[in-house]
Amino acid sequence: MNFEQDNTIQKLKLLFVLDKMEIPLTENNIIDICTSSNNWFSYLDVKEAMFELLDVKFICEEKVEGEETRYTITFDGRNCLSHFYYRIPQDMRERITAYAKENRMNLKRSQEYVSEYSKNPDGTYYVTLKIKEPILTSSLLEIKLKAPTRQSAVKASKKWTEKAPIIYENIYENLLDS
Numbered sequence: 001m002n003f004e005q006d007n008t009i010q011k012l013k014l015l016f017v018l019d020k021m022e023i024p025l026t027e028n029n030i031i032d033i034c035t036s037s038n039n040w041f042s043y044l045d046v047k048e049a050m051f052e053l054l055d056v057k058f059i060c061e062e063k064v065e066g067e068e069t070r071y072t073i074t075f076d077g078r079n080c081l082s083h084f085y086y087r088i089p090q091d092m093r094e095r096i097t098a099y100a101k102e103n104r105m106n107l108k109r110s111q112e113y114v115s116e117y118s119k120n121p122d123g124t125y126y127v128t129l130k131i132k133e134p135i136l137t138s139s140l141l142e143i144k145l146k147a148p149t150r151q152s153a154v155k156a157s158k159k160w161t162e163k164a165p166i167i168y169e170n171i172y173e174n175l176l177d178s
Contacts, residue, residue: 007049012088013040013096014049015058015073015081020100023108024062024070038099040092053077070111113164115157117147125153129160131168141168 017033017040018025025033030050034041041049050071053059058077062070073081085093117127124146131141147153 007045007052008084009087010041010045011049011053011058012081012084013092014046014053015077016085016088016093016096017100018059018071018073019078019081020097021104021107022100023104023111024072025107026068026070026111028068029107030071033099033103038095040096109161109164113161115160117150117153117157119150120146124148125150127153127156129156129164131164141171143167 014030014034017030021033027050031043031046034046035043050059054061054071056076057074058080059071060074062072112132114130114132115127117125119125125148127145127147129143129145130139133140145156147156
């Protein structure tokens with residue numbers, strides 16, 4: 001293990017965040033969680049810790065074509081964390097654990113229930129709604145709708161994150177369930 005004393009705690013905290021979130025996270029997710037949302041790190045500290053943890057293979061990249069790279073803790077990272085987690089102050093561990101419990105599902109939904117819209121030449125919008133399976137490179141479900149206005153396209157996109165599981169269940173039951 002090649003940790004410098006001054007940033008060992010930062011790297012351990014980042015490993016703890018990835019462990020508690022239990023889902024692969026994009027770099028932007030990690031930066032947002034650790035800086036903007038919680039002020040646990042500075043931007044540069046997060047970037048440095050990520051680089052060094054990747055270098056020693058305590059975190060790894062998961063690349064999926066057409067998507068942002070996601071990062072997750074490795075077995076070696078978990079092993080290191082299990083030996084040194086006590087060096088992270090207890091109140092920090094509690095805050096990270098509480099944040100993960102409160103926000104894990106929202107982050108998971110934002111990665112799995114994806115929506116986008118684009119303007120058509122006639123002024124209408126195509127709205128593409130997807131449910132992505134984390135392990136698969138293709139979509140589990142993809143729906144394309146034509147919306148009359150940008151406002152209705154935005155509204156459909158916003159509702160998708162909340163309604164996707166219900167819509168999928170409904171389609172599945174009505175079309176595939178016997």
